[in-house]
Amino acid sequence: DAGVTQSPTHLIKTRGQQVTLRCSPKSGHDTVSWYQQALGQGPQFIFQYYEEEERQRGNFPDRFSGHQFPNYSSELNVNALLLGDSALYLCASSLRGWNTEAFFGQGTRLTVV
Amino acid sequence: DAKTTQPPSMDCAEGRAANLPCNHSTISGNEYVYWYRQIHSQGPQYIIHGLKNNETNEMASLIITEDRKSSTLILPHATLRDTAVYYCGRRIIQGAQKLVFGQGTRLTINP
Numbered sequence: 001d002a003g004v005t006q007s008p009t010h011l012i013k014t015r016g017q018q019v020t021l022r023c024s025p026k027s028g029h030d031t032v033s034w035y036q037q038a039l040g041q042g043p044q045f046i047f048q049y050y051e052e053e054e055r056q057r058g059n060f061p062d063r064f065s066g067h068q069f070p071n072y073s074s075e076l077n078v079n080a081l082l083l084g085d086s087a088l089y090l091c092a093s094s095l096r097g098w099n100t101e102a103f104f105g106q107g108t109r110l111t112v113v
Numbered sequence: 114d115a116k117t118t119q120p121p122s123m124d125c126a127e128g129r130a131a132n133l134p135c136n137h138s139t140i141s142g143n144e145y146v147y148w149y150r151q152i153h154s155q156g157p158q159y160i161i162h163g164l165k166n167n168e169t170n171e172m173a174s175l176i177i178t179e180d181r182k183s184s185t186l187i188l189p190h191a192t193l194r195d196t197a198v199y200y201c202g203r204r205i206i207q208g209a210q211k212l213v214f215g216q217g218t219r220l221t222i223n224p
Contacts, residue, residue: 004156006156031210033211033212035212041216042200042202042214042215042216042217043157043200043212043214044214045211045212045213048210048211056211058211088154090156090157092212094210100210101159101162102147102159102204102210102212103159104149104156104157104158104159105156106155106156107154107155107156109154
């Protein structure tokens with residue numbers, strides 16, 4: 001049973017470019033959340049997708065957008081990249097409910113130069 | 114998250130119990146306490162979670178104070194592989210159920 005998988009594992013982009021990160025949730029999970037983790041910090045919630053809709057958003061600008069597909073996989077898009085967007089981007093999947101575990105993928109390391 | 118505080122670092126001898134504290138004095142009644150750990154910037158690994166009762170699984174034990182303002186994660190017999198950054202977090206039961214993490218404790222297990 002595959003866990004949460006993310007691609008790519010590493011990415012280097014130039015300021016002003018756009019990037020798309022991908023996530024496949026753990027089998028049986030229907031909810032995907034995205035987090036940004038800067039070096040030395042805890043993960044920060046970006047947004048969550050359930051039933052192909054964005055359900056809640058953290059304190060991130062509109063340059064960050066996402067999508068969830070019918071098979072529950074998800075994409076995170078970031079436009080007009082800034083140097084400060086360099087971070088580890090984590091995807092977490094869970095089963096909708098009030099007492100469920102959330103499992104994280106290995107993350108995508110994005111470096112903006 | 115300023116509402117969840119953890120010591121920045123701790124050391125523990127191999128084979129001893131590691132007790133990691135977390136202060137969440139403003140936790141709401143509908144928020145669970147979650148613990149994760151992260152090794153070498155990999156994705157966080159789920160350890161345990163609880164609401165108000167003590168919990169135990171194959172990895173660790175979680176002790177939550179009666180007023181729920183703090184908790185302690187206990188690794189009963191620490192090994193070198195337990196060296197990692199440990200994150201205490203809160204998770205709201207309803208809605209998006211997002212996880213809100215503290216700054217983490219860097220635990221070093223010494224031989």
